[in-house]
Amino acid sequence: MSGVLHVLLHMAEVDGPVTSETLARMMQTNPVVIRRVMAGLKAAGTVRSDKGHGGGWTLARDLASLTLLDIYHGIGSPPLFAIGNRREAPECAVEQAVNEALDASLDEAEALLLASFGTVTLATLSQNFHRRLAERRAATSSGDRHDH
Amino acid sequence: MSGVLHVLLHMAEVDGPVTSETLARMMQTNPVVIRRVMAGLKAAGTVRSDKGHGGGWTLARDLASLTLLDIYHGIGSPPLFAIGNRREAPECAVEQAVNEALDASLDEAEALLLASFGTVTLATLSQNFHRRLAERRAATSSGDRHDH
DNA sequence: TCTCATGTAACTTTCAATGTTACGAACTAG
DNA sequence: CTAGTTCGTAACATTGAAAGTTACATGAGA
Ligand code: FES
Ligand code: FES
Numbered sequence: 442m443s444g445v446l447h448v449l450l451h452m453a454e455v456d457g458p459v460t461s462e463t464l465a466r467m468m469q470t471n472p473v474v475i476r477r478v479m480a481g482l483k484a485a486g487t488v489r490s491d492k493g494h495g496g497g498w499t500l501a502r503d504l505a506s507l508t509l510l511d512i513y514h515g516i517g518s519p520p521l522f523a524i525g526n527r528r529e530a531p532e533c534a535v536e537q538a539v540n541e542a543l544d545a546s547l548d549e550a551e552a553l554l555l556a557s558f559g560t561v562t563l564a565t566l567s568q569n570f571h572r573r574l575a576e577r578r579a580a581t582s583s584g585d586r587h588d589h
Numbered sequence: 590m591s592g593v594l595h596v597l598l599h600m601a602e603v604d605g606p607v608t609s610e611t612l613a614r615m616m617q618t619n620p621v622v623i624r625r626v627m628a629g630l631k632a633a634g635t636v637r638s639d640k641g642h643g644g645g646w647t648l649a650r651d652l653a654s655l656t657l658l659d660i661y662h663g664i665g666s667p668p669l670f671a672i673g674n675r676r677e678a679p680e681c682a683v684e685q686a687v688n689e690a691l692d693a694s695l696d697e698a699e700a701l702l703l704a705s706f707g708t709v710t711l712a713t714l715s716q717n718f719h720r721r722l723a724e725r726r727a728a729t730s731s732g733d734r735h736d737h
Numbered sequence: 738t739c740t741c742a743t744g745t746a747a748c749t750t751t752c753a754a755t756g757t758t759a760c761g762a763a764c765t766a767g
Numbered sequence: 768c769t770a771g772t773t774c775g776t777a778a779c780a781t782t783g784a785a786a787g788t789t790a791c792a793t794g795a796g797a
Contacts, residue, residue, distance in 0.1 A: 442672040446687045460773065471756050476774065492773050493764030523671045524590040533636065534725065538717040539594045542657065546705040554698035570686040577682065582601050608742065619787050624743065639797030644742050 444468060445478055445516055446509075446566065452479070453504055454538055456495030478516060504567055509558035521551055541571040592616060593626055593664055594657075594714065600636070601652055601715055606645030626664060633663040652715055657706035669699055 449466055452459055461479075468475070479498060482488045489501040489558035526540045596612055609620035609627075616623070627646060630636045637649040674688045 443674050443684075443687055443691060444648055446691075447683055450683050450687070462773085472774090473758090473776085474756065476776085477755095480775080490774060491764075492762080492775095494772055496764070496767060498774095498775050509694070520671050523668050526591050529718060534718050534721040535598050536591075537721055538714050539591055539598070541717060542709050542714050543594075546657070546702055546709065549699045549705055550702035553701050554694055557694035557697055563692065566686050566690050569689060570682050573682040573685055606742095606752055609741085620743090621745085621788070622786065624745085625786095628744080637796075638743060640742050640744095640793080644795070646743095735775060 442513065442516065442519075444470075445482070446563075447490075447514070448475065448479075449500065449507075449563060450532060451568060451582065452500050453563070457458060458491055458495065458499045460497040464498065478585060481517050482512070482515040485511070487515050503564075505562050505564040507563040509561045509563075510555055512563075513555070513558055521554060522547055590661065590664065590667075592618075593630070593660060593709075596623065596627075597636075597648065597655075597660070597711060598715060598718060600646060600648050601711070606639055606643065606647045608645040612646065629665050630660070630663040635659060635663050651712075653710050653712040655711040657709045657711075658703055660711075661703070661706055669702060670695055689701070 448464055448468060451464065459521045461475040465472040466474045479488060479490070483490055486501055487507065487570055491497065491499070524543075526536075526543060531540065596616060599612065599615055600607055609623040612623045613620040627636055627638070631638055634649055635655065637647045639645065639647070672691075674684075674691060679685055679688065
């Protein structure tokens with residue numbers, strides 16, 4: 442999640458397509474890992490990929506129309522919580538009671554979290570990024586690009 | 590978390606102390622694993638342990654006075670979310686913007702979740718367990734003990 | 738004193754996430 | 768058409784954290 446958002450913000454800073462190779466260097470990882478995680482976003486229509494010369498990854502939608510919730514679903518809606526239930530279909534009454542109680546709390550928290558995700562757009566993230574950049578530039582009076 | 594609650598409910602069903610060995614068999618795991626996880630609860634005053642003959646683990650507090658929040662803190666307040674931030678102290682402005690946005694949502698959800706945990710007592714869990722047991726007994730008309 | 742049980746360190750096993758290699762398919766420049 | 772580039776994906780390798788295991792010391796009863 443965190444990594445994907447980072448990648449998307451990078452893509453937003455460049456006008457042309459960006460290759461998996463370039464993105465991988467930025468994220469200090471492997472091009473295949475980039476492709477793997479982008480696959481879901483491509484299927485969701487969030488990004489576009491082109492092969493051959495001048496190819497690479499492009500944002501297919503406007504930053505303002507993309508929420509964290511879109512991204513979360515785009516990467517396959519992975520489990521949100523680290524403390525899940527031990528067994529999926531327990532016959533045991535103890536397990537059932539424990540699961541029922543935990544699920545009640547977890548489901549409530551999950552609903553709030555996803556709703557919260559739905560209110561945050563990538564445009565907001567990008568604005569925050571540029572604000573930080575401006576503040577940093579003002580503070581250090583150095584060049585006009587960030588270091589990496 | 591789920592496993593610890595299961596253990597505690599088992600202890601609530603027995604009057605005397607229960608050994609790590611017995612609990613481990615119930616949970617299909619190793620006695621040392623039981624002791625490891627109980628260590629925090631003991632330090633928190635939730636359970637008591639006695640060595641030697643007739644020793645083992647005992648609940649030190651009333652079920653009604655124990656909430657899921659107590660248990661959560663007792664086991665060391667582990668990370669709740671599976672989708673955390675990649676780096677703790679990022680110098681990079683992109684990471685900072687991403688972390689800020691995610692943390693805002695996650696902190697909100699975490700607060701709700703912990704508050705929710707605070708409202709659920711182990712007594713409630715135990716009651717739910719016995720209710721399920723009664724329902725099951727009524728449905729099957731079999732003996733008066735659950736199977737495992 | 739002998740047995741039982743916890744406390745804990747050290748080691749091993751397991752398993753999922755991540756990283757890597759390899760190669761095929763699609764695309765473009767020339 | 769050919770060569771170079773890039774994605775798509777399967778297969779394999781590496782890594783790291785969680786769980787399991789072994790071993791032994793400590794404390795408490797019988
Ligand atoms: S396994 Fe513990 S009561 Fe069912
Ligand atoms: S590492 Fe991507 S902008 Fe800093």
